[in-house]
Amino acid sequence: MMQVQMLAPAAVLVLWSLIMLMWMILTRLGAMSKIGINLKQATPGGRGAGLDGVLPDSVNWKSHNYTHLMEQPTIFYPVVVILALAGAGAWDVGLAWVYVAIRVVHSLWQALVNTISVRAQLFFASSIVLIVLAVRAVMLTLWV
Secondary structure (H helix, E strand, C coil), X not given: CHHHHHHHHHHHHHHHHHHHHHXXXXXXXXXXXXXCCCHHHCXXXXXXXXXXXXXXXXXXXXXXXXXXXXXXXXXXXXXXXXXXXXXXXXXXXXXXXXXXXXXXXXXXXXXXXXXXXXXXXXXXXXXXXXXXXXXXXXXXXXXX
């Protein structure tokens, strides 16, 4: 049963990432409408990154965070699957939830306040938890 519980934090982080995607889209569409950007008249090949410096920074923060959720957590997902398959324990499940909680706080902080010193501390803390989870995955798969 612990193996299935190990997957829940990953499922929640996937859902959180999709929530951030929707928040980013809605915020950007509203901001673009306010300044008169019409998507139907956008230059072909344009990218979301092209909106940096055009839209207010606080609007782009959501996009930056969504990008971050597509980066480091991509390491988290296979680690969770490895642990689930290799026999995760309660400690592993708890650490996975800690990782997800820190990433959600990181998202909210970046999207709403974005003080870099706090964001960096949250990133560092989540990285440490992810390293511990990765070491546990190696331990469970090498020393069976």
